[in-house]
Each structure stands twice: as C-alpha cells, then as structure tokens.
Amino acid sequence: MPDSIQAAPTGRAKCRGCGKAIAKGELRFGESGPNSYGEGEATTWFHLACSALMRPEKLGPVLESTADELPERDWLAECVRVGNEHPRLPRLVRAERASSGRAHCRSCRELIEKGGWRFALQTFEEGRPSPIGTIHAECAEAYFGTADLLERARRLTPELNDADAADLGQALAEQRPGLAKTQGVDEDEETKLGSGSV
Numbered sequence: 001m002p003d004s005i006q007a008a009p010t011g012r013a014k015c016r017g018c019g020k021a022i023a024k025g026e027l028r029f030g031e032s033g034p035n036s037y038g039e040g041e042a043t044t045w046f047h048l049a050c051s052a053l054m055r056p057e058k059l060g061p062v063l064e065s066t067a068d069e070l071p072e073r074d075w076l077a078e079c080v081r082v083g084n085e086h087p088r089l090p091r092l093v094r095a096e097r098a099s100s101g102r103a104h105c106r107s108c109r110e111l112i113e114k115g116g117w118r119f120a121l122q123t124f125e126e127g128r129p130s131p132i133g134t135i136h137a138e139c140a141e142a143y144f145g146t147a148d149l150l151e152r153a154r155r156l157t158p159e160l161n162d163a164d165a166a167d168l169g170q171a172l173a174e175q176r177p178g179l180a181k182t183q184g185v186d187e188d189e190e191t192k193l194g195s196g197s198v
C-alpha cells in the first residue's frame with residue numbers, strides 16, 4: 001500500500017509521532033513499511049501535522065503528488081522543507097523543563113540542570129518511535145543546525161502557555177557552540193589560551 005493522506009474512518013488509531021489519538025474524520029498520514037510484529041507490510045498513522053514535523057521525507061512526495069485541498073498546506077510544505085534541510089530536526093518530540101538534574105545533554109554531554117528547558121528526541125526504527133534522550137534548548141543550533149524552532153516546539157507541545165514560550169524563546173536565543181567543541185575547533189582555541197588539558 002502506498003503512503004497516503006486520508007480522513008480517519010474511526011477514532012481508534014493513535015499517532016505514532018505524538019502518541020495521541022487521531023479523531024474520527026481528521027486527516028491522517030499513512031506510512032507503509034515492514035510489519036515489525038509479523039509478516040508483510042503495516043501502515044503507521046500520524047496526524048497530518050505530526051507527519052510534516054516528524055516524517056518530512058515521507059510526507060513530502062505524497063504532499064507534492066496530491067492535488068486535494070488540504071488545511072495548512074503551505075505550513076505543511078514549509079515544515080517538510082525545513083525538516084529535510086535539517087535532518088535531525090524531525091527528531092524533536094516536545095519541549096519540556098528538566099524534571100531532575102540527572103540527564104545528560106545528547107549534544108554537549110553536560111548535565112541539564114533541573115528546571116532548565118530541554119528538547120526530548122526520538123528516532124523511528126521500522127516505523128516505531130524510540131526515545132533517544134534530550135538536549136539543552138541552548139544546544140539546538142549545535143545539534144539541529146538551527147535554533148529557529150520556537151513555533152515548531154509550541155506546535156509539538158500544546159501545553160506550553162505564553163509565559164513558557166517566552167522563557168523557551170529566551171533559552172533559544174542563548175545558543176552554545178557545542179558542535180564546534182566536538183569538532184575540535186574550541187579545543188584548539190582553548191590550547192592557545194593555555195587551558196587545553198583538564
């Protein structure tokens with residue numbers, strides 16, 4: 001079965017991206033792939049918006065080939081474009097405040113302090129989402145290649161209020177040069193400054 005966009009015939013299917021139910025009649029994206037529970041192919045369903053945010057390389061071709069009028073078509077196409085341009089960006093699941101100070105950032109490897117803003121990440125293996133940890137909001141540029149993702153984060157995290165979003169925007173405005181560090185650029189600079197070995 002080819003990938004497709006269709007209205008959900010029932011309200012029973014859950015979105016593989018966000019884990020929430022897809023309401024009856026709501027548009028959904030069906031992605032086919034190997035059946036991880038048995039033989040043959042299986043279809044994995046997503047809210048249309050979640051597929052644009054989390055499966056851009058899959059939704060893109062279907063979006064281009066369908067002439068149907070879709071709500072938010074321009075927004076969907078823009079999400080696909082940005083997601084394909086920054087291949088790690090679709091890993092973003094939601095923004096949250098760190099509930100403990102024990103998790104390490106996947107980008108800079110440092111601890112994320114309790115209450116600090118972080119992004120939860122997941123990847124898909126054979127259609128199934130798998131959590132892969134979190135990064136500092138301040139490490140977005142280093143990890144995703146862009147920190148211009150406040151709107152995306154709000155969309156993925158509907159429970160954020162305006163004050164939360166302002167706070168998160170602040171964190172996003174203070175990016176850390178994590179990627180440069182892992183590539184050794186900062187290390188060279190530190191050596192020059194005489195603080196190379198720790």
Ligand SMILES: [Zn+2]
Nearest residue numbers: 015018047050
């Ligand atoms: Zn969803």
Ligand SMILES: [Zn+2]
Nearest residue numbers: 105108136139
């Ligand atoms: Zn970090």
